[in-house]
Amino acid sequence: MSEYDKVRTKKLVLKGEKQKSKKRKHKKQGRDEKTTSEKDDDDTIRHGGWKKTTNITDITGTVAIEFGNSTYVKALDNGLFTLGAPHDEGEGPHPEEILTAFPINETKIALKSGYGKYIGVDKKGVVVGRSDAVGPMEQWEPVFQDGKSAILGNTSCFVSVTDDDDIVCSKLTAGPNEYVHIRSMAQEVDDPNKDMPQEELGSIEEIEVNYVRKFQKFQDKKLKISKNKISELKKAKETGIFHETLLDRRSKMKADRYCK
Known part of the structure; x- marks a missing residue:
């Protein structure tokens, strides 16, 4: 436990429905939507927010x-x-x-x-x-x-x-x-990046530097950034292997504490 301390749906329209009921239907629909909202709120309250x-x-x-x-x-x-x-x-x-x-x-x-x-x-x-x-x-x-x-x-x-x-x-x-x-x-979030890991903030270049700072051993107190083209990371992000590629680039620099 100590580690954790740190760390629209549309209304169904029925064929053959009489036109005169249209106005009444709209009122009922409004009540249905309100009921759904209330149910959602109740569900949230029952689960502690x-x-x-x-x-x-x-x-x-x-x-x-x-x-x-x-x-x-x-x-x-x-x-x-x-x-x-x-x-x-x-x-x-x-x-x-x-x-x-x-x-x-x-x-x-x-x-x-x-x-x-x-x-x-x-x-x-x-x-x-x-x-x-x-x-x-x-x-x-x-x-x-x-x-x-x-x-x-x-x-x-x-x-x-x-x-x-x-x-x-x-x-x-x-x-x-x-x-x-x-x-x-259930809370209002003012900053869209509020819950993002700190390392994920910034441009692709900045993200790579963030991860190097986090994991590098720093024996010589110098940042060791991959000299491979940054386009490699851009392509990796588009294909869903961004973090894996970041790790591989750090591994080749032989400076990451988790890479051998």
Whole structure:
């Protein structure tokens, strides 16, 4: 626990509906929309201020992944994940159940645990949080359909919870054990970059320097920046391998503490 302290839907139109009911329908529609809004607000209140997301653009910054009712994915200090204990009404997720999300492109996101590690999938299909950079296996695609949502991994499998409450990514189709609610803290965000990792702020060139400063050993107290063309990073960002390429460039400079 100490590590965490640091760290529109349209109304269905029926064929044959009488014209004279049109005015009444509009009033009813307004009441339906208000009721839906009220239900959403009630749901958020029951979950301690954590709002259910319905679009990938909502998934940024502080989030939690809920399976079932008020039970959230929980990070363990060994890099694995399990399903936490049920929460009382009005209670939000615990610190170890809170993740950080940031967008990779229009369809994919990356997730980081409270231990500062990116979440991915290992060769056995187990969800793990042990990576210091975002590669293909650390990219996730939230899927929203028919009022349900699930998380698709790079292996074309969905995130799921087992009978033992372990979190895996091994099902090719989504069913009850794969349906989730991705919740975000319901609050106004003045700065669109407020919840972005500090290293991700700035231009591509500045981002590379940020990561070098963070991980370089600095034996000679000089920054060692890759001399390869910056266009390599621009292409990598477009194809979704930006962080993997950053790590590779640092590795070739033989100055990164995580590279041998």
